Amino acid sequence: MKPPTVYDVAAHAGVSIATVSRVLRRPDDVRASTREHVLATVRELGYVPSASARSLAARRTGVLGLYFPGFDAMEELDEAEFNQSEPVNVIVDMPDSGEVRPPNLYFDEVLRGSELEAWRRGFALLVGVGRGTNPEEMVSDIAGRVDGMAVLARSVPDALLDHISRRIPIVLVAGPRRGDNFDHVSVSNVEGMRTLTEHLIDRHGVRAPVFIGGPVDSPDDAERYEGFVQALAARDIDPAALPMLRGDFSRMQARSIAEGLVAAGELPRAVVCSNDQMALGVLDVLRRRGIRVPEDVIVTGFDGIEAGRQSTPRLTTVHQPMVDLGRAAVRAMLSRLDKRDQPPISLRLPVQVLLRESSEGSA
Amino acid sequence: MKPPTVYDVAAHAGVSIATVSRVLRRPDDVRASTREHVLATVRELGYVPSASARSLAARRTGVLGLYFPGFDAMEELDEAEFNQSEPVNVIVDMPDSGEVRPPNLYFDEVLRGSELEAWRRGFALLVGVGRGTNPEEMVSDIAGRVDGMAVLARSVPDALLDHISRRIPIVLVAGPRRGDNFDHVSVSNVEGMRTLTEHLIDRHGVRAPVFIGGPVDSPDDAERYEGFVQALAARDIDPAALPMLRGDFSRMQARSIAEGLVAAGELPRAVVCSNDQMALGVLDVLRRRGIRVPEDVIVTGFDGIEAGRQSTPRLTTVHQPMVDLGRAAVRAMLSRLDKRDQPPISLRLPVQVLLRESSEGSA
DNA sequence: TCGCTGAATGTATGCGCTTACACTCAATGT
DNA sequence: ACATTGAGTGTAAGCGCATACATTCAGCGA
Incomplete structure (x- = not known):
């Protein structure tokens, strides 16, 4: 038996x-x-x-781990049983049912990249998405099961990472290097935002763009703002003189920020957002107010999510290669697994500035 | 050290x-x-x-597995190094760049559900997406590492599943039960499509809808067609007299099928598609030909993917709860883990018919 | 005072596999 | 004819942990 x-x-x-x-x-x-x-x-x-026995004897598990915190609110799925309702419900679905399902595109894509690369290299992939439950516990759990682990930067206390990295290689995803000695993979946030901003200044004569940033603790946001500032400074515009609004990367939040701007009466020539979701929120408000984009106001985002390609007008943005990020993270892990004592890697993946109708006018 | x-x-x-x-x-x-x-x-x-040692001694791994075959074409990512190009490229992104990134929403969502439920129950989740490489190998690999495993129906030979199920519980996702003794979780495909079709007949007076089906080996497609047939039969319409076109669930394929319909001259009052992707392909063609939806032709899909909510007109469809599917699969595994000898479970999750503008006229 | 009880801890075994090393024996060379 | 070789296989020692069982000892009643 x-x-x-x-x-x-x-x-x-x-x-x-x-x-x-x-x-x-x-x-x-x-x-x-x-x-x-x-x-x-x-x-x-x-x-x-039994992989357990094999791993034990062979001193390696053949599994890589991926940990991301759960940003999305939708995680709070009801505990209710879902198998007792009618097999079919008919619903007349009205257009403005809003943002039903904010897909965590970022994570999905990084995951897909990691998964792809891991199996290609002969490793399985263990995924954990932090939720209400103690992240430390989950990360430790994963750590005991894998040969290497990728973690979204800033999502886990450094002390824990130090602890774990004595056992397995840790790769930080998407954050810049700080004082640590971990391997990092991230994208060219600074250069991307700098280039986009320069474009706005040079081609569209924008002199006083408004920046809508993300959470204070987001390293990505910090870098993007840095690129924004660099572009201004290089054109002799004083960044400090411009308003720097702060959202939380969500579309909803950005809407109220945009409402505030509109209410204040003085709309800027351009609104530069630190991610696409917020840019879409701004578009929502401008459309509702009958303000033309890009004729009256130019709006730009950052990330290159699919929704930004389907909005009206389509969103000018900086696309970051999320799938490649996941793949790069896996490569970094394996590289370190190979040579435990090589100096810390810090890989920067290239980004693409995608000029679309929210800045360039319609085709 | x-x-x-x-x-x-x-x-x-x-x-x-x-x-x-x-x-x-x-x-x-x-x-x-x-x-x-x-x-x-x-x-x-x-x-x-070390989880390996613990698992070995405790005779359980605390990990659940999820295997899906890789449908999507995008899997063929280039092997080229991606870290040597310029940090930024500026691209003028024209509107018709087409279907760049067909997100495998189905899998992403099932995965999210599984992941959520697994961790909630104290299990980690190991994911494997079959690609060119031998699925059997990957499935076996996963099988050795986990306490239970969910597999997309029809994606793995039954012989292998039999083999594996002697060791751990197997749950089949999204297929109907066939001769096997595995646990199944799926959605109410038949009822969903039947209800939708009845709606078209009763409310819109449709008498001769055209069905565009999916691959012959898709159990989901078979069930949806079954629901379609039932609705017709119940209204004394002979299903056999109607054309049954077959696509492969892809948008591209559906486009050429739709082109064929248009070219043939005789457009049906309604086109009922077996999934959303194909329905979107049909919409593409009708729009290009200047044929009005739903005034001239009604189009419906199945799945409830995000893209169908953003199309113009928005797509009438049957939404299946993919996240819940993943969760249910995990529950089924744990349930069997608990009582190895209970009779096979076959869980059907409810679906929602979403009536939108591709059938109901604009708001 | 002494045996008894139970909480706290230690001892020892085994989980199922990998692998260094030992061994066997046919093929080869001299 | 006999030593040498190496391909093929077996023997046995862990890998790091969980846990049944043994042991210790403080607290207790009689």
Whole structure:
């Protein structure tokens, strides 16, 4: 009744457990006839090797971990049972049902990239998305199961990371390097935002753009603002003289910020947002107020999410390669796994400034 | 240099390894003072327990697995290095750049649901997306690492599943039950499509809708067609007299099918598609041809993906709760883990018919 | 005072595998 | 004919933990 083990297979096939193990791990070290015989026994018994035992003996798990905190509000799914309602409900779905399902695109894509690269390199991928529950616990749990781990920067206390990194390589995703000695993978936030801002100044004569930033503790936001400031400074515009509004990366928040701007009466020529979601929120408000984009106000975002490509007008933005980020994180882990003592890597992936109708006028 | 083990912690703290283990697993069995002392040592040494060893000794891994085949074409990411190009590229992004990134929403959402439920129940989640590489190998690999596994129906040979299910519980996602004895979770495809079709017949007087189906081997498609047929039959319309076109669930394919319909000259009053992607493809063509939806032709989909909520006109569809599917799959695994010999479960989640402008006329 | 009880801790075994090393024996060289 | 070789296989020692069972000892009643 219990699942068969190497011993069962060995006994059944009339060989030693070492031979069974070799058939599975290093088939060439076994004579072909023996190999076939053992494989047949494996099939017959329904033998599936225990990865736990293998990992223990081999001193490596063959699994990589990915941890992200759960930003999205939607996580609070009801505990209610979902299997007792009617099989079908008919709903007349009106247009303004709003932002039903804010897909955590960022995470989905990074995950997809990691998953892809991990399996390609012969590793499995363990994912954990932090929720209400203690992140430290979850991260520790993952850490014990994997050979290496990627973590979104700033989502876990440094002390914990230090602790864990004594056991396995840690790669920080999307944050800039701080005092730490971890490997990092991130995108060219500064250059991207600088280039976009320069474009607004040089091509559209914008002199006093308004920046709508994200949460104070977001390293990405900080870098983007830095790029914004650099562009202004290079054009002899004093960044400090311009208003710097702060949102929380959400569309809703950005709407109220935009309402505030409109109410204040003095609309800027351009609103530069630190991410796409907020830019979309600004577009929502301007559209409702009948303010033309880009004729009256130019709006730009950052991230390159799909929704920004489907908005009206389509959103000018800086696209960051999220799938590549995930892949790069995996590569970094494996690279360090290979050479534990190489100096910390800090990889910057390139971004693309995508000029679309929210800044360039319609086609 | 090597990561510390229980032995190190025990020696350092002056206790036995049993006590260390107990401090971590059953803190209440240890005197408070001892516990604190051991925990301090754990922190000092940077001890992270090996899940491999624990799983081996405890005979359970605390991990659940999720396997999906990789439908999407985008998987073929270039092997090229991505870290040597310029940090920023400026691109004038024209509107018709087409369907750049067809997000595998289905999988993303099921994954999110599984991930959520798994951690909530104290399990980690291992994900595998089948790609070019041998699915059997990947599935076996996952199987050895987990306590239970969810697999998209039809994506893995039954023989393999039988093999594996001798070791761990298997849950099939989204397929109907066939001859097998596995647990299943799926949605009310039949009822959903039947209700939608009845609506078209009863409210819009449609008498000869055209059905655009998916791949022959898709169980979901089969069920949806079944619902379509039931609705017709109940209204004394002979389904066999109507054309049944077959696509592959892709938007592109659906476009050429729609082109064919238009070219043939005789447009049906309604086109019922087996998924949203294809419905969107049909909308593409009708829009280009200047055919009005829903005035001239009604179009409906199935799935409830985000893109269908952002199309013009918005797509009438049947929404299936993908996140819940993932959650239900996890619950089913745990339920069976609990009672290995209960009869096979077959859970059907409810769906929602969403009536929108592609069938109801604009607001 | 002494045996008894139970809380706290230690001892020892095994979980299922990998792998260094030992061994066997047919093929080869001298 | 005999030593040498190496391919193929077996033996046995862990890997790091959980846990049944043994042990210790403080507190207790009689």
